[in-house]
Amino acid sequence: QKEVEQNSGPLSVPEGAIASLNCTYSDRGSQSFFWYRQYSGKSPELIMSIYSNGDKEDGRFTAQLNKASQYVSLLIRDSQPSDSATYLCAPKIYNFNKFYFGSGTKLNVKP
Amino acid sequence: DGGITQSPKYLFRKEGQNVTLSCEQNLNHDAMYWYRQDPGQGLRLIYYSQIVNDFQKGDIAEGYSVSREKKESFPLTVTSAQKNPTAFYLCATQNGLLSGELFFGEGSRLTVL
Numbered sequence: 373q374k375e376v377e378q379n380s381g382p383l384s385v386p387e388g389a390i391a392s393l394n395c396t397y398s399d400r401g402s403q404s405f406f407w408y409r410q411y412s413g414k415s416p417e418l419i420m421s422i423y424s425n426g427d428k429e430d431g432r433f434t435a436q437l438n439k440a441s442q443y444v445s446l447l448i449r450d451s452q453p454s455d456s457a458t459y460l461c462a463p464k465i466y467n468f469n470k471f472y473f474g475s476g477t478k479l480n481v482k483p
Numbered sequence: 484d485g486g487i488t489q490s491p492k493y494l495f496r497k498e499g500q501n502v503t504l505s506c507e508q509n510l511n512h513d514a515m516y517w518y519r520q521d522p523g524q525g526l527r528l529i530y531y532s533q534i535v536n537d538f539q540k541g542d543i544a545e546g547y548s549v550s551r552e553k554k555e556s557f558p559l560t561v562t563s564a565q566k567n568p569t570a571f572y573l574c575a576t577q578n579g580l581l582s583g584e585l586f587f588g589e590g591s592r593l594t595v596l
Contacts, residue, residue, distance in 0.1 A: 376525070380523075406584055406585070414589070414590075415573055415587040415588060415589050415590045416526070416573070416587050417587070418584050418585070418586065421584055460525060460526070462585070469514065469531075469533065469577075470528065470531070470541075471516075471528070471585055472528075473518075473525040473526040473527075474525050475523070475524050475525040476525060
């Protein structure tokens with residue numbers, strides 16, 4: 373059983389602060405890593421993808437990957453109330469072409 | 484418009500009835516997936532298909548069936564054998580068989596009365 377662990381939250385941060393979302397995974401065969409944002413009652417939308425160790429930045433979002441520690445994180449700078457959502461971590465095992473999802477971290481950004 | 488269309492968005496079913504959820508895409512993506520989401524939980528894989536006329540069971544395939552007769556279409560049937568079918572069902576496509584990201588439709592919410 374492939375496990376993806378995320379703190380369910382809610383994580384509350386004030387507007388303008390940095391939100392840090394963490395994810396650990398059990399399968400060392402995971403090669404690609406994705407972060408999805410899901411608003412209540414809606415479907416997930418892709419925020420970031422990361423494939424190599426290190427940091428990847430895209431606007432206010434930075435994904436960090438450490439395969440040795442089996443850890444991936446998402447930083448959101450200058451958090452906005454519109455960032456309030458559940459964030460899902462999804463590692464993918466290359467050979468099996470299957471995505472596994474964590475249960476998500478709920479983020480609340482307070483004005 | 485390019486995208487993934489799921490229908491219906493909301494569906495009510497009586498116990499013992501089979502229902503079919505539609506998923507159509509015009510993105511020309513080869514791989515398609517069905518996930519189930521229960522409140523406060525992550526997505527669980529039901530079935531996936533990488534090419535036409537071929538599909539594989541996911542982690543929770545029991546009580547579900549699929550077909551992939553056309554590249555554009557991947558319908559999911561929730562059968563009466565599924566013990567707890569009330570859930571949010573999500574169809575997704577993948578842009579590239581091995582390294583591509585998943586993109587989701589808007590979902591279908593099934594409630595069993």
